Amino acid sequence: MATSVRATSDGSPPSSRTARSSPRKSGGTGPPGGWRAKLYRLDTKASPYAYVAPFFLCFAAFGLFPLIYTGWLSLNRVELGTDAKWVGFHNYTQLWDNTFFWTALRNTFTLGLISTVPQLMMALGLAHLLNYKLRGRGFFRVAILAPYATSIAAATLVFVQLFNPDYGMINQLLGHVGIGNVSWDSSKWPAQIAISAIVTWRWTGYNALIYLAAMQAVPMDLYEAAALDGASRFRQFISVTIPSIRPTIFFTIIVSTIGATQLFGEPLMFGGNLGVSGGTDHQYQTLSLYMYDKGWQIGELGQASAVAWVMLLILLLIGAVQMLVVRSNRRKLGG
Amino acid sequence: MAQITQPITPAGPRHSTPTQKPGRRRLRSGGAGKQQSGGPIAYAFLVIATLISLFPLYWTVVAASRTGPELDTPPTPLLPGSHLIENLKIVWDQVDMTKALINSTIVAGFVALSTVMFATLAGFAFAKLEFRGRNALLTVVVATMTIPPQLTVIPLYQIITDVGWVGHIQSVILPSLVAAFGVFFMRQYLSEALPIELIEAARVDGAHSLRIIWHVVFPIARPAMAVLGMLIFVQSWNDFFWPFIALNQQNPTVQVALAGLGSGDHTIDHAVVVCGALVATLPLLLVFMVLGKQIVGGITAGAVKN
Numbered sequence: 001m002a003t004s005v006r007a008t009s010d011g012s013p014p015s016s017r018t019a020r021s022s023p024r025k026s027g028g029t030g031p032p033g034g035w036r037a038k039l040y041r042l043d044t045k046a047s048p049y050a051y052v053a054p055f056f057l058c059f060a061a062f063g064l065f066p067l068i069y070t071g072w073l074s075l076n077r078v079e080l081g082t083d084a085k086w087v088g089f090h091n092y093t094q095l096w097d098n099t100f101f102w103t104a105l106r107n108t109f110t111l112g113l114i115s116t117v118p119q120l121m122m123a124l125g126l127a128h129l130l131n132y133k134l135r136g137r138g139f140f141r142v143a144i145l146a147p148y149a150t151s152i153a154a155a156t157l158v159f160v161q162l163f164n165p166d167y168g169m170i171n172q173l174l175g176h177v178g179i180g181n182v183s184w185d186s187s188k189w190p191a192q193i194a195i196s197a198i199v200t201w202r203w204t205g206y207n208a209l210i211y212l213a214a215m216q217a218v219p220m221d222l223y224e225a226a227a228l229d230g231a232s233r234f235r236q237f238i239s240v241t242i243p244s245i246r247p248t249i250f251f252t253i254i255v256s257t258i259g260a261t262q263l264f265g266e267p268l269m270f271g272g273n274l275g276v277s278g279g280t281d282h283q284y285q286t287l288s289l290y291m292y293d294k295g296w297q298i299g300e301l302g303q304a305s306a307v308a309w310v311m312l313l314i315l316l317l318i319g320a321v322q323m324l325v326v327r328s329n330r331r332k333l334g335g
Numbered sequence: 336m337a338q339i340t341q342p343i344t345p346a347g348p349r350h351s352t353p354t355q356k357p358g359r360r361r362l363r364s365g366g367a368g369k370q371q372s373g374g375p376i377a378y379a380f381l382v383i384a385t386l387i388s389l390f391p392l393y394w395t396v397v398a399a400s401r402t403g404p405e406l407d408t409p410p411t412p413l414l415p416g417s418h419l420i421e422n423l424k425i426v427w428d429q430v431d432m433t434k435a436l437i438n439s440t441i442v443a444g445f446v447a448l449s450t451v452m453f454a455t456l457a458g459f460a461f462a463k464l465e466f467r468g469r470n471a472l473l474t475v476v477v478a479t480m481t482i483p484p485q486l487t488v489i490p491l492y493q494i495i496t497d498v499g500w501v502g503h504i505q506s507v508i509l510p511s512l513v514a515a516f517g518v519f520f521m522r523q524y525l526s527e528a529l530p531i532e533l534i535e536a537a538r539v540d541g542a543h544s545l546r547i548i549w550h551v552v553f554p555i556a557r558p559a560m561a562v563l564g565m566l567i568f569v570q571s572w573n574d575f576f577w578p579f580i581a582l583n584q585q586n587p588t589v590q591v592a593l594a595g596l597g598s599g600d601h602t603i604d605h606a607v608v609v610c611g612a613l614v615a616t617l618p619l620l621l622v623f624m625v626l627g628k629q630i631v632g633g634i635t636a637g638a639v640k641n
């Protein structure tokens with residue numbers, strides 16, 4: 001993300017992305033060559049590393065090491081508390097031959113799609129509306145963010161009630177408009193739609209506020225110019241707003257994709273006692289649930305590690321595709 | 336969605352901060368909204384969105400104060416009943432909610448404090464200090480945001496099993512002492528809000544690094560620290576995947592206790608389950624009602640830099 005260029009009409013320095021050089025090291029402070037100067041130089045040289053060290057130490061211990069170790073485990077047969085036994089790519093070939101793995105992969109993909117695409121589109125529309133001059137704008141902003149304060153577990157437990165096929169409110173409402181009982185819990189698509197509704201409910205407002213932040217930075221004169229050219233409001237939204245906040249849109253797409261790939265709590269709690277297997281027929285078992293099933297229900301940590309690494313590969317693949325899209329977009333814009 | 340790595344681009348200074356000389360007002364916003372007023376259609380949509388956002392929260396209160404049979408027979412009740420206290424009693428009977436609330440508070444508080452602390456230091460270094468490898472290291476920080484917890488839980492679980500920490504909250508606290516998102520957030524804020532002259536002036540006065548941190552960086556970073564602290568607290572309080580694996584019903588966080596309430600050995604009374612969800616959500620919602628405006632302001636004050 002590059003910085004915005006801000007006017008500095010009064011000569012105050014532009015805040016630029018890279019900090020300008022720190023004070024000249026030689027002379028200017030303290031007696032040159034004295035121990036104080038040495039100490040001072042050491043201080044300026046070493047302190048930045050000291051500030052970033054906690055993050056990198058924590059990441060090395062709880063991120064990088066486990067990540068690599070998971071990769072190693074995935075090449076072994078290992079149960080908790082037993083020694084690992086080298087089996088090469090056996091775990092991966094086992095996954096390849098397992099229908100439930102493919103089901104989980106498909107479910108993760110479809111759930112991710114139906115829980116992110118509508119969500120981000122609605123967030124974009126909401127942000128646009130919230131950017132208007134409105135009475136009670138502040139209230140609306142807080143209200144749509146409220147679901148963000150709920151937890152996956154709490155939200156899912158409540159939505160399970162609303163989506164109950166026999167007595168839930170959703171089916172009662174649908175009954176009023178002449179739609180018969182939908183079996184939200186047992187058929188595949190209704191269950192996936194119900195789960196994606198939980199995700200969408202929790203995150204739409206949050207993403208809308210992020211879009212709103214970006215929209216507020218779009219320079220006025222762009223809109224003025226567009227209005228002079230006779231562009232309608234909708235046209236302005238399509239031709240001015242969306243292109244201006246494109247980086248933010250890509251950012252939210254990437255983050256939402258990462259989130260969707262890890263979907264775990266919603267389907268788990270949605271299924272109650274059938275949660276880990278993702279329903280009677282694995283119809284909403286995600287990769288995360290499949291991994292938990294393998295690792296903590298069956299106790300095959302090597303298999304579970306292989307699932308985890310497949311998830312990483314999928315993320316890298318999606319990331320690469322998204323990067324290519326961003327690049328080609330930039331080229332089209334000639335920038 | 337990605338619980339630990341949520342995207343916000345931190346705000347630049349919202350109000351007059353020391354960065355701005357008097358007389359220079361930042362353009363408050365340049366969006367279309369400043370001139371255009373929303374029409375009735377915009378209102379209608381926003382009202383619908385608000386209803387959809389708030390109704391499940393309202394209904395949580397309704398269902399938590401009803402009985403199981405009342406929920407299990409249509410039509411669904413829309414007004415609160417009188418069984419809240421009884422349901423609360425049953426929740427406390429079935430899971431150790433007191434312990435869970437205490438645990439969640441300790442974990443979220445600890446994680447928020449330490450993240451804000453370390454993220455401010457690292458964010459300051461990335462924003463304002465020159466050192467070899469700065470850009471490469473920042474890229475690493477951003478890249479780590481994309482690693483899902485699924486990739487680290489298996490070795491972590493083995494480790495906490497070996498040291499006997501399964502079911503102890505330090506196993507949940509330790510891995511999240513710093514968050515990449517926090518570092519990035521503070522960097523974005525400080526590169527806008529902290530004039531380099533202030534640091535240089537302090538240096539010329541012979542202040543050493545720690546004094547500069549304490550007397551220059553922290554005071555200016557305070558608003559962003561508050562927002563970051565709230566966001567991390569919410570995330571940590573609501574975190575599910577790793578606590579669900581690392582803890583158990585004897586010593587749960589609120590979310591883990593809820594998972595035990597929604598499935599398990601006892602007969603499931605739906606009103607009790609929703610009541611548990613209410614207990615888990617209420618503390619955060621109260622905070623949100625008081626500080627909602629600040630949180631929204633923190634998210635929307637600045638803008639994503641293009």
